[in-house]
Amino acid sequence: MSVTSSAVKGDGNRCSRSCYNCPSCTSPLQITHVSHRDEGLLKPNDAAGDDETYVLQCQFCDWSSLEIDVRFSKPTKITEQLAKQQKTRTSSTHSTTASNQKPLDHDEKFTNLVSFYKDQLNDSGDPQNPYSNSPHNSPANLARIMSLYGGLSYNALKKTREKPQPMREALGTPEGFVSFHADRSDSELIRRSQASGWDGTITSEQQDSAPSNYDSRFNGELWPSATQLRTKRAKRCKTCRHIIARPEPNVGNMRYKIRLLAMNYIPRLMLKSLHSATPLANPAFLLKPGMPQADDLQPHKAQQYILTVKNALFETVKISLATPATTPGKVASRVTILCPSFTVGPAGEVWDEALSASNEPNSDGDRKAAMASLTGSSESSERQPEAGKIWEKTRNSTSIIVEIVPGALQPPPSIVPKTEQQLTDEELGEDDDVLEVPVYVRAEWEAEIKPGETVQAKKDANAMPGEKVSKEIGYWVVLAAGRIAG
Amino acid sequence: MSRPAGSTARRSVKTEYIETDTGNKISRRAFIEGKQNIMLGGKTVIMAGVHLRGDLCRKPERVAEGEKEKPNTTAVSIGRATVVSTNTVIRPPMRLHKGQMTFIPMRIGDNVFIGPNAHISSASISSHVYIGENAVLSPLCIVKEGSKILPNTVVPPGMTVPAGTVVGGRPARILGEVGDGWGQGGGVEVEDWVEGGDLRPLVRSIK
Numbered sequence: 001m002s003v004t005s006s007a008v009k010g011d012g013n014r015c016s017r018s019c020y021n022c023p024s025c026t027s028p029l030q031i032t033h034v035s036h037r038d039e040g041l042l043k044p045n046d047a048a049g050d051d052e053t054y055v056l057q058c059q060f061c062d063w064s065s066l067e068i069d070v071r072f073s074k075p076t077k078i079t080e081q082l083a084k085q086q087k088t089r090t091s092s093t094h095s096t097t098a099s100n101q102k103p104l105d106h107d108e109k110f111t112n113l114v115s116f117y118k119d120q121l122n123d124s125g126d127p128q129n130p131y132s133n134s135p136h137n138s139p140a141n142l143a144r145i146m147s148l149y150g151g152l153s154y155n156a157l158k159k160t161r162e163k164p165q166p167m168r169e170a171l172g173t174p175e176g177f178v179s180f181h182a183d184r185s186d187s188e189l190i191r192r193s194q195a196s197g198w199d200g201t202i203t204s205e206q207q208d209s210a211p212s213n214y215d216s217r218f219n220g221e222l223w224p225s226a227t228q229l230r231t232k233r234a235k236r237c238k239t240c241r242h243i244i245a246r247p248e249p250n251v252g253n254m255r256y257k258i259r260l261l262a263m264n265y266i267p268r269l270m271l272k273s274l275h276s277a278t279p280l281a282n283p284a285f286l287l288k289p290g291m292p293q294a295d296d297l298q299p300h301k302a303q304q305y306i307l308t309v310k311n312a313l314f315e316t317v318k319i320s321l322a323t324p325a326t327t328p329g330k331v332a333s334r335v336t337i338l339c340p341s342f343t344v345g346p347a348g349e350v351w352d353e354a355l356s357a358s359n360e361p362n363s364d365g366d367r368k369a370a371m372a373s374l375t376g377s378s379e380s381s382e383r384q385p386e387a388g389k390i391w392e393k394t395r396n397s398t399s400i401i402v403e404i405v406p407g408a409l410q411p412p413p414s415i416v417p418k419t420e421q422q423l424t425d426e427e428l429g430e431d432d433d434v435l436e437v438p439v440y441v442r443a444e445w446e447a448e449i450k451p452g453e454t455v456q457a458k459k460d461a462n463a464m465p466g467e468k469v470s471k472e473i474g475y476w477v478v479l480a481a482g483r484i485a486g
Numbered sequence: 487m488s489r490p491a492g493s494t495a496r497r498s499v500k501t502e503y504i505e506t507d508t509g510n511k512i513s514r515r516a517f518i519e520g521k522q523n524i525m526l527g528g529k530t531v532i533m534a535g536v537h538l539r540g541d542l543c544r545k546p547e548r549v550a551e552g553e554k555e556k557p558n559t560t561a562v563s564i565g566r567a568t569v570v571s572t573n574t575v576i577r578p579p580m581r582l583h584k585g586q587m588t589f590i591p592m593r594i595g596d597n598v599f600i601g602p603n604a605h606i607s608s609a610s611i612s613s614h615v616y617i618g619e620n621a622v623l624s625p626l627c628i629v630k631e632g633s634k635i636l637p638n639t640v641v642p643p644g645m646t647v648p649a650g651t652v653v654g655g656r657p658a659r660i661l662g663e664v665g666d667g668w669g670q671g672g673g674v675e676v677e678d679w680v681e682g683g684d685l686r687p688l689v690r691s692i693k
Contacts (some may be wrong), residue, residue, distance in 0.1 A: 002630075002648050027642035027657045060624075060642035060657045230648055235666065245666040254614075254632045254649050261667040285599065285681075285688060287533060287571045 002251045005231040014226040018078040022058035023209050023222035029056040031075045032064075056224055067220055079226065086212065086223065106214070113176030120167050189217060234258075267309050267317060267344060267443055271479045274304040274385070274401065296485035297435055299408040304385060305481065307337070310397040311344040315445040318343050319398075322440040326407075330432045331484060334405040337439075338387045347396040406435055406484045435481040444472040502534070503693070511692060523561035527596065529689050530564050535573040538562060542578045542589045561589065565596035565613065567685045569692070574604045579625035590626065597669075597685045601637065608641070612649070614669050616681045632682055634664055 020029045034053045054072040056065040065071070072081050090108075170177035193201055200219050207213050210225030234246040246258040297303060311317050320341040326332040385391065385401035392399040411426055418426075446468045503511040508528035515534035518524065520541030532538065543561035561578050570576065578592045592606075595613030600606060601621065608623040612630050618637030623629065629647045636654035647653050652662045669682035 025642075025657050026659050028645050030644055058642075059644060060640075230651075230660075232650075252630065252649055256666070259666055261670055263667055263670065285569075287569075287602065287692070 003229045003231060004249060004251060005233075008229055008231055013229050015229060016079055016226070018076065019227035020056055020078065020082075020224040021209070021227050022061060022063050023206055023213060023225055024063040025058060025061040026209070027058050027060040028227070029058050029063075029065075029224055031055075031072070031078065032057040033075070034071070065224065068223060070223075082224070106211070109176050109178055111176075112174060113170060116170050116175040123167075192218060264312050266473060266475065267311050267313075267319060267441065269439070269441065269477055269479060270308040270310065271305050271402070271481060272308075274306050297406040297482050298485055299406050302403055302405045303481070305402045305404060306391055306399045307402045307479070308392075308397050308399040309342075309344050309441075311347050313445060314346050314348075315447055316343055316346050317443045317445045320442045320444075321400075322442075323437060327435070327437055329436075330426075330428060331407045331409055331435075333407040333435055333437075333484075335437050336403040337400065338385055338403065339390055339400040342390050342398050342400060344398045345393075345396050402437075402479075404435065404437065404481055406481075409433055409484055433484045435484055437479045437481065439477050439479055440474065441477055442472065442474040444470060447471050501693075503531075509689075511689065520561060523559065525560050525563035527564060527566040527568070529567045529686060531569045531689050531692050533570060533572045533574075533602075533692075536570050537575040537577070538570075539575075539577045542580070543591065544588050560591050562592050562594070564594045565598070567596055567689050568594055568598040568600070569685055569688060570600045571602040571604070571619075573602055574600050574606065576606045579607045579609060581626060595631070597683070599681070599685060599688075614682045632664060632668055634668075634681065636661070 018031065021027065022029050031054050034055055052073060054075045055070070056072075056078070058064065070082065070085055072078060074081075196218060202213075202216060202219060202222060206222060207216060210223060212223040213221075213225065216222055232247040232249070235244045236242065237244055243258050244260050245256060247253075248255045248257055307321075309319055318341070321337050322340065323335050323337060325336075326334050385403075390398055391401050409428060447470075448468055500514065502515075503513055505511050506526070508526070510526045510528060510530045510532070512518070512526075512532045513534040513536070516532045516536040516538065518532070518536075518538045518540065520539070520543065523540035523543045524538055526532075540561045543559050562576060564570070576592070576594075578589045580587050580589045590609055592608065593610040594600075594606075595611060595615065597613055598611055598615045598617070600617045601619035603619055604617055604621045604623070606617075606623045607625045608627040608629055609625075610628050611617075611623075612632075614632045615629050615635070616633075617623070617629075617635045618639065620638045621635050622640045623635070624641055624643040624645075626643055627641045627645045627647070629635070629641075630649035632650045633647045634652045635641065635647065635658070636652065638656075639654045639658045640656040641647065641653065642657040645658060647658070648660070650664050650668065651660050652664055653659060654661050664682065669680060669684075
């Protein structure tokens with residue numbers, strides 16, 4: 001459920017209409033009509049009076065409000081009806097166990113405390129100002145006016161004459177004070193949980209689903225939780241407080257008023273295999289189940305990849321790449337970047353790009369690759385990657401070669417028997433076989449200062465608009481090459 | 487369009503997909519029932535083994551005398567550049583309405599990606615939604631714009647997946663939000679399409 005942020009400030013963060021979630025499995029509950037006949041089958045004696053009965057039912061796990069014995073007389077205003085039933089439930093338990101002072105529930109305690117302290121604040125409030133509740137905020141003026149018109153009322157005068165009492169703390173249950181009882185049916189709880197076992201108790205997640213369930217411990221005690229509401233948020237930069245993303249306020253519209261994406265300001269990296277004609281399949285767009293198994297990586301077999309760095313800025317950027325010699329994680333693969341520092345040309349307008357793409361002979365690279373795969377021999381297979389050389393360069397992107405030797409999933413067998421600790425260390429977790437290469441990218445470029453722009457770096461503080469300043473940015477990226485075959 | 491499963495052997499003269507005038511690509515191996523009740527927006531791909539149940543539509547109401555009988559109702563309408571991957575089942579949901587079980591027409595928006603082996607029975611799916619493989623969208627759930635349903639998720643009946651959220655699990659819970667750059671940055675290169683973005687390059691690549 002999405003609402004505007006002002007609505008949440010006013011009405012709280014839970015739905016106050018009829019939206020409830022299953023306390024057992026979090027699915028939305030549906031208001032279901034329980035027909036008279038069904039009721040008759042279940043309870044032949046009670047059902048005589050009710051014609052219309054509704055229950056909240058979960059269609060996923062089959063939980064229904066009958067489990068806590070809650071029925072509704074009409075399908076609307078569920079929140080109201082539920083609150084009423086909850087209140088009668090708690091008050092009836094109080095009346096039955098009134099003799100041994102059953103503690104009130106949290107909400108009641110809180111309301112008692114709040115009303116008590118409000119009274120206390122009122123009583124011990126500023127004794128100099130009997131008109132503390134008046135909208136005029138100048139007591140001296142007000143007192144003068146009031147004396148002109150006949151002075152204070154009897155009650156107010158009495159109040160001023162009374163000595164102001166010092167504020168005191170809550171004392172008894174009606175004032176919201178509850179002391180801790182050590183004998184509070186703990187033994188009974190232990191006995192019950194022993195009897196019901198693990199299945200009869202609820203999880204802490206279920207307890208946290210709604211404030212009414214904080215004290216619940218057993219399966220049959222969960223009340224439905226009102227659906228939590230969502231709003232949209234704007235995001236600001238941590239250092240300069242500039243708004244980075246600001247969504248449009250209307251609900252359900254996914255457009256943005258302001259959206260500054262890092263993608264448009266930092267160089268982008270793309271990895272594809274050098275030898276296979278097909279690019280690395282995007283694992284997100286699996287069209288058939290089991291598609292990626294075809295190009296699993298063979299351990300200890302060196303693979304060469306083309307790493308393309310694409311510039312999004314309008315200046316020429318100097319890039320330095322750094323990577324650990326072996327990848328971190330359980331499966332260590334060796335990584336070599338053959339040309340770790342190079343320059344990338346500036347990005348142009350979209351129009352320039354389209355023009356240059358049509359002129360460039362490289363634009364039909366796909367066709368060439370397809371031809372190469374058909375004929376078996378091509379210039380790309382003849383060309384050998386060289387250390388320190390750029391593989392390919394276009395106007396705003398530069399490609400280099402990265403060599404990766406995937407590590408083995410199974411460690412080499414050893415003669416010395418391994419300890420249990422070593423064996424558990426060697427066990428692979430989920431997705432440990434994915435070959436991911438962390439790369440640190442450092443980009444440096446010279447930028448012109450635009451008029452009105454403030455310069456952050458101290459050494460450039462006296463730079464004038466129109467002058468060039470050097471800027472740099474450094475960040476980590478992770479390149480995923482694929483899964484290593486077991 | 488629907489053919490028995492036996493005749494799936496591809497001959498070299500026949501292509502895998504039949505392309506319509508509006509650029510829809512429909513696999514010859516898809517199972518499509520009641521095609522007069524199915525609307526495809528254009529540039530939409532229906533892959534092999536997909537079951538499209540257009541026959542499950544609302545029965546036409548009794549027409550009063552003198553009135554013209556309405557043309558057949560739509561059971562499934564799919565927008566533009568939506569990809570329905572292999573072995574997905576799309577089945578309009580039904581519910582009790584005035585004492586009768588009737589089928590609710592299903593709407594799927596533009597640029598929706600539905601992964602393989604999914605089971606879709608939702609009331610509506612908005613645009614730019616990504617649905618992972620093996621997902622189950624139970625009857626009458628509503629998926630709002632730009633949301634992502636992780637693989638192997640079961641969306642419970644009647645759930646509304648809010649716009650721009652990531653849901654997962656059985657039953658589905660809201661696990662987070664998609665980034666502010668959801669769907670942005672695609673179209674740089676042919677192979678570089680992104681989740682929730684423009685799926686036209688992906689559609690073009692499917693042959």
